Amino acid sequence: MDKFDCGCNNVRENDLLCTLRQIDFAIVEVTLYLNVYPDCHEAKEYLKNMREKRAKVAAEYESKHGMLTMYGVCGESSDKCAPWPWEYAAN
Amino acid sequence: MWIYEKKLQYPVKIKNPNPKLASAMISQLGGPDGELAASMRYLHQRYSMPHKEVVSLLTDIGTEELAHLEMIAAIIYQLTRNISIDHIKGTKFEPYYVDHTTGMYPIAASGVPFDMKYVGVKGDPLADLAESQAAEQKARVTYDNLIRLSDDPDVTDPLRFLREREIVHFQRFGDAMRVVQDKLDGKNFYAFNPAFDKKQ
Numbered sequence: 001m002d003k004f005d006c007g008c009n010n011v012r013e014n015d016l017l018c019t020l021r022q023i024d025f026a027i028v029e030v031t032l033y034l035n036v037y038p039d040c041h042e043a044k045e046y047l048k049n050m051r052e053k054r055a056k057v058a059a060e061y062e063s064k065h066g067m068l069t070m071y072g073v074c075g076e077s078s079d080k081c082a083p084w085p086w087e088y089a090a091n
Numbered sequence: 092m093w094i095y096e097k098k099l100q101y102p103v104k105i106k107n108p109n110p111k112l113a114s115a116m117i118s119q120l121g122g123p124d125g126e127l128a129a130s131m132r133y134l135h136q137r138y139s140m141p142h143k144e145v146v147s148l149l150t151d152i153g154t155e156e157l158a159h160l161e162m163i164a165a166i167i168y169q170l171t172r173n174i175s176i177d178h179i180k181g182t183k184f185e186p187y188y189v190d191h192t193t194g195m196y197p198i199a200a201s202g203v204p205f206d207m208k209y210v211g212v213k214g215d216p217l218a219d220l221a222e223s224q225a226a227e228q229k230a231r232v233t234y235d236n237l238i239r240l241s242d243d244p245d246v247t248d249p250l251r252f253l254r255e256r257e258i259v260h261f262q263r264f265g266d267a268m269r270v271v272q273d274k275l276d277g278k279n280f281y282a283f284n285p286a287f288d289k290k291q
Contacts, residue, residue: 020098021098021100021102025100028100032151032152032155033263035144035147035151035263035267036144036270037266068098069095070094070095071094082097084097085099085161085165086103086161086168088172090098090099091102091165
């Protein structure tokens with residue numbers, strides 16, 4: 001995972017969104033693999049590990065930039081509310 | 092059901108608007124091998140798929156395609172933001188502007204609006220997975236073509252990510268094809284359709 005280029009060109013190493021994207025990419029990739037190789041022990045352990053990391057990073061991101069999903073109130077007027085993902089400033 | 096997550100799968104940050112380039116990129120929104128067609132194909136193929144591994148794969152790849160649809164929309168949105176009429180006049184973007192201003196309308200680069208005719212759902216696992224594998228390759232070729240056209244590294248970077256995903260999906264669909272074949276009659280894969288016929 002360390003060498004994955006999340007597109008941030010390493011300029012924002014401490015960026016929570018960048019870290020979250022890296023973890024989520026790892027989760028997507030290993031999930032697709034496990035769909036067709038469901039008995040791979042190594043992949044299952046990797047997924048478990050990544051899910052634990054994901055929970056911590058997502059909680060920190062949401063506390064600073066508002067909720068990622070509909071299971072929370074963002075409040076468009078709040079300073080904590082991140083811009084919509086397709087905006088230049090969001091990336 | 093689906094849950095929306097308020098982030099792009101991979102960042103899109105384009106400094107310079109370029110409506111001409113946007114009119115090429117839009118094919119991956121509403122074109123024959125675009126991300127809308129991809130998501131619709133997999134998310135509808137899964138109902139008649141008899142094996143749970145392959146249903147999971149179609150669900151997860153179909154969902155990832157929706158994330159790619161949003162990335163392509165972000166590319167087009169940023170390439171057409173804050174543009175004046177002078178940026179548009181005489182470019183390939185002009186006819187689109189007449190019909191849709193700078194709204195997001197799924198259409199091919201050739202000007203044909205999105206059509207479900209691009210999507211194959213045959214209700215037979217071998218036919219549907221062969222369709223899906225071909226679709227990934229066609230989408231990969233479209234990204235190759237777009238990367239050749241792009242003269243902006245801010246656009247090329249997310250295109251390279253998306254191109255790579257097509258290759259990974261092609262590989263996984265190949266694995267799924269093997270899962271299906273392993274469960275068929277080894278002497279004749281076409282002896283029955285496991286999505287329809289009662290297994291003998």
